[in-house]
Amino acid sequence: MVTELDLSCDICFEPYYSTSVGSEDRRPTVVCTNGHTCCFRCAGRISTCFSCRRPCLDTPIVNVALIGIVDSKARLYLLRYNGWL
Numbered sequence: 001m002v003t004e005l006d007l008s009c010d011i012c013f014e015p016y017y018s019t020s021v022g023s024e025d026r027r028p029t030v031v032c033t034n035g036h037t038c039c040f041r042c043a044g045r046i047s048t049c050f051s052c053r054r055p056c057l058d059t060p061i062v063n064v065a066l067i068g069i070v071d072s073k074a075r076l077y078l079l080r081y082n083g084w085l
């Protein structure tokens with residue numbers, strides 16, 4: 001059995017998306033200089049890091065590497081869903 005990566009926000013526990021869906025922007029976003037990541041929506045609501053309590057970055061950085069993983073996982077899911085894998 002393949003171990004699933006936990007690709008969800010540490011604050012709201014919702015799964016990350018690779019694109020913003022309507023007003024729900026749940027792209028993985030780096031919030032502090034230690035690289036801690038939560039979703040874009042939560043990143044806009046906190047001023048100190050949820051994990052290490054450092055002050056948040058002035059401009060949160062969307063975690064492109066993690067989006068790639070979210071994307072490939074979504075693609076794999078689609079392939080399985082359609083019976084192609």
Ligand SMILES: [Zn+2]
Pocket residue numbers: 009010011012013014038039040041042043
């Ligand atoms: Zn969140």
Ligand SMILES: [Zn+2]
Pocket residue numbers: 032033034035036049050051052053054
């Ligand atoms: Zn942090």
